[in-house]
Amino acid sequence: MPDTTGTTGKAQGKEEQPRRRQARGERRIAQLLEAAAAVFCTSGYTAASTNAIAREAGVSPGTLYQFFPNKEAIAIELSDRLLHEMRETYSEALAPIAPGTPVEEAVAAAVDRFTAFNRRHPVLFALMHSPEIPGRMAQDHDALHAAMLVRIEELLSSLLAPGTPPAAVARTAHMVLGFYKAGLELVLAHEGAEQEAYVQELKDALTRYLDPLVTSCGQPAHS
Amino acid sequence: MPDTTGTTGKAQGKEEQPRRRQARGERRIAQLLEAAAAVFCTSGYTAASTNAIAREAGVSPGTLYQFFPNKEAIAIELSDRLLHEMRETYSEALAPIAPGTPVEEAVAAAVDRFTAFNRRHPVLFALMHSPEIPGRMAQDHDALHAAMLVRIEELLSSLLAPGTPPAAVARTAHMVLGFYKAGLELVLAHEGAEQEAYVQELKDALTRYLDPLVTSCGQPAHS
Amino acid sequence: MPDTTGTTGKAQGKEEQPRRRQARGERRIAQLLEAAAAVFCTSGYTAASTNAIAREAGVSPGTLYQFFPNKEAIAIELSDRLLHEMRETYSEALAPIAPGTPVEEAVAAAVDRFTAFNRRHPVLFALMHSPEIPGRMAQDHDALHAAMLVRIEELLSSLLAPGTPPAAVARTAHMVLGFYKAGLELVLAHEGAEQEAYVQELKDALTRYLDPLVTSCGQPAHS
Amino acid sequence: MPDTTGTTGKAQGKEEQPRRRQARGERRIAQLLEAAAAVFCTSGYTAASTNAIAREAGVSPGTLYQFFPNKEAIAIELSDRLLHEMRETYSEALAPIAPGTPVEEAVAAAVDRFTAFNRRHPVLFALMHSPEIPGRMAQDHDALHAAMLVRIEELLSSLLAPGTPPAAVARTAHMVLGFYKAGLELVLAHEGAEQEAYVQELKDALTRYLDPLVTSCGQPAHS
DNA sequence: GATGAATGAGGATTCATTCAT
DNA sequence: TATGAATGAATCCTCATTCAT
Numbered sequence: 050m051p052d053t054t055g056t057t058g059k060a061q062g063k064e065e066q067p068r069r070r071q072a073r074g075e076r077r078i079a080q081l082l083e084a085a086a087a088v089f090c091t092s093g094y095t096a097a098s099t100n101a102i103a104r105e106a107g108v109s110p111g112t113l114y115q116f117f118p119n120k121e122a123i124a125i126e127l128s129d130r131l132l133h134e135m136r137e138t139y140s141e142a143l144a145p146i147a148p149g150t151p152v153e154e155a156v157a158a159a160v161d162r163f164t165a166f167n168r169r170h171p172v173l174f175a176l177m178h179s180p181e182i183p184g185r186m187a188q189d190h191d192a193l194h195a196a197m198l199v200r201i202e203e204l205l206s207s208l209l210a211p212g213t214p215p216a217a218v219a220r221t222a223h224m225v226l227g228f229y230k231a232g233l234e235l236v237l238a239h240e241g242a243e244q245e246a247y248v249q250e251l252k253d254a255l256t257r258y259l260d261p262l263v264t265s266c267g268q269p270a271h272s
Numbered sequence: 273m274p275d276t277t278g279t280t281g282k283a284q285g286k287e288e289q290p291r292r293r294q295a296r297g298e299r300r301i302a303q304l305l306e307a308a309a310a311v312f313c314t315s316g317y318t319a320a321s322t323n324a325i326a327r328e329a330g331v332s333p334g335t336l337y338q339f340f341p342n343k344e345a346i347a348i349e350l351s352d353r354l355l356h357e358m359r360e361t362y363s364e365a366l367a368p369i370a371p372g373t374p375v376e377e378a379v380a381a382a383v384d385r386f387t388a389f390n391r392r393h394p395v396l397f398a399l400m401h402s403p404e405i406p407g408r409m410a411q412d413h414d415a416l417h418a419a420m421l422v423r424i425e426e427l428l429s430s431l432l433a434p435g436t437p438p439a440a441v442a443r444t445a446h447m448v449l450g451f452y453k454a455g456l457e458l459v460l461a462h463e464g465a466e467q468e469a470y471v472q473e474l475k476d477a478l479t480r481y482l483d484p485l486v487t488s489c490g491q492p493a494h495s
Numbered sequence: 496m497p498d499t500t501g502t503t504g505k506a507q508g509k510e511e512q513p514r515r516r517q518a519r520g521e522r523r524i525a526q527l528l529e530a531a532a533a534v535f536c537t538s539g540y541t542a543a544s545t546n547a548i549a550r551e552a553g554v555s556p557g558t559l560y561q562f563f564p565n566k567e568a569i570a571i572e573l574s575d576r577l578l579h580e581m582r583e584t585y586s587e588a589l590a591p592i593a594p595g596t597p598v599e600e601a602v603a604a605a606v607d608r609f610t611a612f613n614r615r616h617p618v619l620f621a622l623m624h625s626p627e628i629p630g631r632m633a634q635d636h637d638a639l640h641a642a643m644l645v646r647i648e649e650l651l652s653s654l655l656a657p658g659t660p661p662a663a664v665a666r667t668a669h670m671v672l673g674f675y676k677a678g679l680e681l682v683l684a685h686e687g688a689e690q691e692a693y694v695q696e697l698k699d700a701l702t703r704y705l706d707p708l709v710t711s712c713g714q715p716a717h718s
Numbered sequence: 719m720p721d722t723t724g725t726t727g728k729a730q731g732k733e734e735q736p737r738r739r740q741a742r743g744e745r746r747i748a749q750l751l752e753a754a755a756a757v758f759c760t761s762g763y764t765a766a767s768t769n770a771i772a773r774e775a776g777v778s779p780g781t782l783y784q785f786f787p788n789k790e791a792i793a794i795e796l797s798d799r800l801l802h803e804m805r806e807t808y809s810e811a812l813a814p815i816a817p818g819t820p821v822e823e824a825v826a827a828a829v830d831r832f833t834a835f836n837r838r839h840p841v842l843f844a845l846m847h848s849p850e851i852p853g854r855m856a857q858d859h860d861a862l863h864a865a866m867l868v869r870i871e872e873l874l875s876s877l878l879a880p881g882t883p884p885a886a887v888a889r890t891a892h893m894v895l896g897f898y899k900a901g902l903e904l905v906l907a908h909e910g911a912e913q914e915a916y917v918q919e920l921k922d923a924l925t926r927y928l929d930p931l932v933t934s935c936g937q938p939a940h941s
Numbered sequence: 942g943a944t945g946a947a948t949g950a951g952g953a954t955t956c957a958t959t960c961a962t
Numbered sequence: 963t964a965t966g967a968a969t970g971a972a973t974c975c976t977c978a979t980t981c982a983t
Binding site: 546 | 981
C-alpha cells in the first residue's frame, strides 16, 4: 500500500542545501529552457530531440535529465514560465483595458499585447501548435491553452452582455482563442506592411465577431 | 508517384486482362490510403509510422513501398483524392450558392458543406494540421491548403465588393480559411448540441467578418 | 533495343512448343543479360538489384526469375557468354600470334585484343571486380577468372622458356592477369592520349616482366 | 564552458584517471574500429553492416553511432589510422632506402615493408578494394589510395631518371600501385613457399618495370 | 510464360532515456 | 552535480525472392 498521507517529510535535517542547489539548478534550468525554446522554435516540439536541447544548452544529456524527467516536462515547464510571464505582463498592462472601453479598442489592445508577447516569445507559437496528437502532451498544451482561455474569459466577462450564460462565454472564448491563433499564424507568416494588414484584419474580425455580443447599453465599436 | 495506370508496355490486342492486376493494386492502394487515413487520424502525420500504416492495412511494409515511394507520397495521394472528391462534391453542390445569395446564407451553406465533408473524412483535419515543420511536406500540404484557398477565393470573388483588390481578397481568404480551421477544430471536438452551437458560432463569426466586405448594393446578411 | 534475332515470326500457330519456347526464351534471356550487363556496369554487381535489371529489361521481376534462379546465376550466365565470345574471338584472332613472335609483339597484340574486348564489353570489367567477397559468387567469378588464366597460360606456354615448370607458368599467368586487370583499370579510367599512354605503359610492363622468362634462343623483345 | 574535466580530488596521483571518460570512449572507438576491421575483412566494406560491426564489438548499434556518424566514417577513420601508422612505419624504416640504392634493392625493401604492413593489417586490403561503386566512399578510399600514391611517387622521384616529366612519374606511380595491389592479392592468397614465390615474382616484376626508367648514370639493378 | 503484387528479414540511423563514473 | 557512454526499440526504407493470377 503506498503511503498517500503526504507525511513524507521534506528533508527535515538539512535546511541549507536546497537554496544553494536551487540557485545553480535554477540557472541550469533556465539555460535548458532557453535552449529548448530555441530548438522547439526551429524544429517544433515533436522533432526536437532532447539531445539537441542538451547540446544547444551546452550540457550533457544526463544533465538535462537531472532536471527534467522527460521531454514533455521541459515543454510543460516552459509553458508554465511563459504563462507566468504572461500573467505578469497582463496584471500590469491589461488592467487599464477593463472599464467601459469600446470593443474595438479592447480587442485592438489585446491583440497588440498578445502579438507583442508572441513576438517576444516565438516558442509560444511552437508550443501552441505542438501536440500533433501525442496525447499526453495534452496536459501541458492544455495548461497553456487553458490559461489563455482564462485570460480571454476574463476579458470577455467585462465585455459581453451581462446576462450571457457562462457556457456561451466559454464558447466565445474558445472561438476567440482559435481565431487569434489562426490570425497569429498569418501574422507571423508575413512581414512589413502585409503583416500589419493581417494584424488589422485580425482585429477587425474579432471586433466584428464580438461586437454583437457586447452589452447593448454600451457603445457599438463601429459608429 | 502511385500512378500505376497504363504502364503496360505491350498493349497488344487484349482489352480486359491488363486491368486485372492493376485492380488488385488499385484495391491495395485504396486499402493503404484508408489505413493511412486511420493512422494519421489517431497519431497525426508525423507520428504515423509507415509500418503502422502497413500493419493497419494488413500488409507488409514492402507492399506499402510498392505503391508509395515514401510516407510523404501517401499523404500527398490522400490529399489529392480528398481534393478530388471535394471538387466533385462542390461542382454539384456548391454551384447554387453563387448568385446573389445573402452572405449569411452563403456562409452557412459553405460551412455546412465543409463540415459535412470534414466529418466524413476526418483525415482532412489531420492533414491540414500535419506539417509541424517537416518542411518538405509543405508542398503537399500546401496542395490541400492551396486548393481550399482557391475554393474560398472563388466563393469570395462572387461575394466581396467588386472593387476589392486581389491582395485583399487573398488576405480575406487566408483569414477565412484560418478561422474555418479553428472553428472546425472546435466543432469536431464537441458533440451533440454543443457541436451544433459551435457550428452556429462559426457561421456567425464568418458572416460578421465578411458582411462589411460585401458589396453594399446587396442585402446585408443581418436585418 | 536492337532486335538481333529477327527471324522469329510473331503470331504463328503453335505446333512446335519446344522450339518456340526456347526461341522466345533465348530472346528473353539475351534481353535480360543485356540489361544485367548495363546495370552491373553502372552499379556494380553487389549494388545491382534484380528488380533494376528486370526494369531495365522491360520485364517484371517474376519473369526474370523464370529464367534465372537468382542474381548470381545471371552473373554466371553473363560470364559464360562473355567467355564464349572471348574464346571465339581468340580462336580466330589469337592464332596468328603463336609462332615465334617476339615477346613485345605478342604482348602488344594480346593487350590490344583484350582491351578491345573489354571496351566492347564493359561488363567484363564489372564482373572481374565484382565479388567484393560474397563468397559464393566465387564460382562465377572464378569461371571468368579461370578462363582468362587458361587463355594466358596458353599464350605463355608458347612464349616461356621450354623448361619452365608448370607451377611457374601458373604463377606467371596469375601475375600477368593481375597486372592486366590493374592496368586495364587505369586504361579505362582515362581517355584520349592519357589512355593511350597507359596502354603503352601496360604493354611495356608486361613485356619487361615476361622478357627474361622467355626462351633465350629466341629474340629479346626490345632491340 | 568552464573546466569540465572534474579535477576534483579524485585524480591526483594517477595518470590514467583524468582521462577516464574519454578513455572509455577512446577504448570503444578502438574496439569498434577493430571490430570493423574484422568485419570488413570477412565481408568487404559494402556487405559489412553497422549492426554486424556493433555486434562484433559487443555493443549496441546506438553506441557505434555515438562515435561514428555513419558507416563510411568508420572506414575513413580506419583508413586514417592505418595511414598514420604507415607513415610512422615509413619515417623510421623507409628513410635509409633513399640514397643511390639499386632499383632491385629499393623495390625489394619497399615490397617487403608494404607486404609486412599488409599482413599485419589485413583490412588495408579490404579497404583498398572497397568502393565497388558507392561513389561517396571515393574520397575516403581515395585518401588511402592517394596516400599510397604519394608514398610511391616519393620513392620514385629518387629513383627515376631526373628528367622524367611529372606526368610520367604519376603514371608510373599509378601503375606501380596497381601492380602492387594485384601482386599483394596473390601474395595474400597463398601461403608458405608459394607465398614467398609470389613475393619474389612481384619484386621481379616491379624491378623490371622500373629498371629502364631509372637514371642511366646509376647501376642497372640486374647485372 | 508473364505479370505485378506480396513478403519480411535486414540495413542504416535516431532518440528518449539510463548508468557508471 | 555533471558527464558522456550505453542502450535498444523503433523508424524509414530496400531487395532478393515467391505467389496468385
